[in-house]
Amino acid sequence: MSEFKDTRGSYPEKYATLLDEEMWAFINQTAHFYADDSVEWSIHMQRAKYDKLCAAFSPPRPASVVSEDAAIECEGRRVELRHYQNTHSDLPKAHVLFIHGGGFVVGGLQSHDSICADMVAATGLPMTAVDYGLAPEHTHPADTNDSLAAFDHLAAQTDLPIILVGDSAGGNLCAAIAHAKRGKHRQPVGQVLIYPGLGNDVEHGSFVDHAHAPGITQADTRFYKAMRVGRDETLLQSAKCCPLIDDDFSNLSPTRIHTADCDPLKDDGLDYARKMAVAGGDVKIHNWAGLIHGHLRARYMSAKAKACFEAIVEDVALLAYAGDFGR
Numbered sequence: 220m221s222e223f224k225d226t227r228g229s230y231p232e233k234y235a236t237l238l239d240e241e242m243w244a245f246i247n248q249t250a251h252f253y254a255d256d257s258v259e260w261s262i263h264m265q266r267a268k269y270d271k272l273c274a275a276f277s278p279p280r281p282a283s284v285v286s287e288d289a290a291i292e293c294e295g296r297r298v299e300l301r302h303y304q305n306t307h308s309d310l311p312k313a314h315v316l317f318i319h320g321g322g323f324v325v326g327g328l329q330s331h332d333s334i335c336a337d338m339v340a341a342t343g344l345p346m347t348a349v350d351y352g353l354a355p356e357h358t359h360p361a362d363t364n365d366s367l368a369a370f371d372h373l374a375a376q377t378d379l380p381i382i383l384v385g386d387s388a389g390g391n392l393c394a395a396i397a398h399a400k401r402g403k404h405r406q407p408v409g410q411v412l413i414y415p416g417l418g419n420d421v422e423h424g425s426f427v428d429h430a431h432a433p434g435i436t437q438a439d440t441r442f443y444k445a446m447r448v449g450r451d452e453t454l455l456q457s458a459k460c461c462p463l464i465d466d467d468f469s470n471l472s473p474t475r476i477h478t479a480d481c482d483p484l485k486d487d488g489l490d491y492a493r494k495m496a497v498a499g500g501d502v503k504i505h506n507w508a509g510l511i512h513g514h515l516r517a518r519y520m521s522a523k524a525k526a527c528f529e530a531i532v533e534d535v536a537l538l539a540y541a542g543d544f545g546r
Contacts, residue, residue: 223247231431237481238433239509245517245524246433248275258442262324262355269325276516277333281340283307288328293368296361299350300369301328303335308343313408313539314379315339315346316370316396320387320413320513322443323354323362331386334515338384341532344539346384347373351392358449359460366392367399370407380408382538383472384531386515387484388443390415394462394491397472409473409538411531414512416440417487418461425486432481434511440483463491468498473541475503475534477527479510505530 226247227235238246252272257265289300315338319331328350339346351357351365373381383393390412400406419426421440430437448454458465474495478488488504495502507514507527517524 223251226250226433230433234433234481237509238511239521239523241521242509242511242514242517242523245514245520246511248520249434249513249516258439266325269321270327270330273326273330273333273516276519278519280333280336284336284339286332286336291368291372293365294361296352296357296365298352298365298368299328300372301332301335301348301350303339303346303348305339305343305345311344311379311539313344313382314373314377315342315344315382315384315535316373316393316407317346317348318351318366318383318385318389318392319348320385320389321353322416322439323359323388323447324443325353326388327353334386337518337528338532338535341529342536342539344382344535345379354446355449358451359447359454360457362388362447363392363395363459367396370396370400370405374405380539381405382535383407383410384413384535385411385415386413387416387512389413390488391417391462395459397474398458398462398465401470401472407472409475409541411534411538412474412476412488412491413515413531414477414479414482414484415488415491416443416484417491418455418463419487419490421483423486426483429481429483429485432483432511434479434481434513435483437483463487463494468494468500471495471498471500473501473538475531475538476505477531477534478504478506479512479514480506480508481510482512484512503534 286303319326349369352361385393476488492504514524518528
């Protein structure tokens with residue numbers, strides 16, 4: 220930790236006690252690669268810096284995990300996929316579709332490769348990750364359509380039930396798929412949403428309470444939301460873009476949500492769980508104290524982040540063995 224500048228003085232005083240030394244070590248190391256003013260950089264620089272950040276927290280792949288890249292077409296766009304398999308696993312019970320975070324602007328197959336590989340190693344389940352189109356080149360609904368196309372492609376390729384897993388922006392896209400596919404022949408067997416951004420008003424609730432949190436700020440969420448829709452805010456009135464504004468939360472796939480307590484996006488996950496519960500849905504949520512947005516990358520240096528990752532893995536595995544829902 221000594222080689223990285225201690226940044227805690229840059230944040231509101233409350234985080235000095237809300238976050239432990241391991242989380243501060245992660246925050247300090249993150250700041251070395253990706254500064255808080257990143258939204259002021261060019262898109263090209265944001266992506267390059269984000270990829271460098273993710274690489275810095277990416278351990279070697281588990282020896283049992285192999286992958287193969289492929290591609291599909293969606294509305295004239297080439298959508299890259301990465302298929303993972305655990306060579307030590309027999310007769311998997313489900314297939315995971317993983318959708319990465321990054322504010323719909325940064326990230327891709329490589330940024331989340333180690334996270335995917337670790338999940339495959341831990342669960343024994345095959346996984347497909349999707350490299351959906353990023354803004355500003357590809358504004359919504361391209362991101363959702365690419366993700367839906369990946370789900371449909373996977374459903375055509377395997378008879379295994381499909382579990383959706385996504386972090387941050389990827390959680391949004393997972394929920395969009397779950398809403399679009401409910402009641403269909405190949406409804407997902409479940410979804411696991413990790414500190415998801417689901418469409419709440421960024422001027423209220425946890426967006427204000429944690430406006431200047433480490434990991435992501437209220438200003439960051441405004442920027443990413445504007446970039447995603449090409450500054451056409453009418454798109455934000457669609458449940459396809461913001462699943463939280465859907466008027467029907469019944470008959471959704473079983474859902475497990477993991478939020479970080481020190482995260483502007485916290486209320487998105489909490490409100491989604493509440494709406495599902497009111498509609499009689501199968502939903503469980505764990506709000507993790509002492510964690511920030513993006514903590515998946517800290518799973519090798521923070522006991523709390525590791526515990527959350529292990530709980531996510533357990534949720535995925537339990538959904539795989541939950542029965543025939545959505546088959």
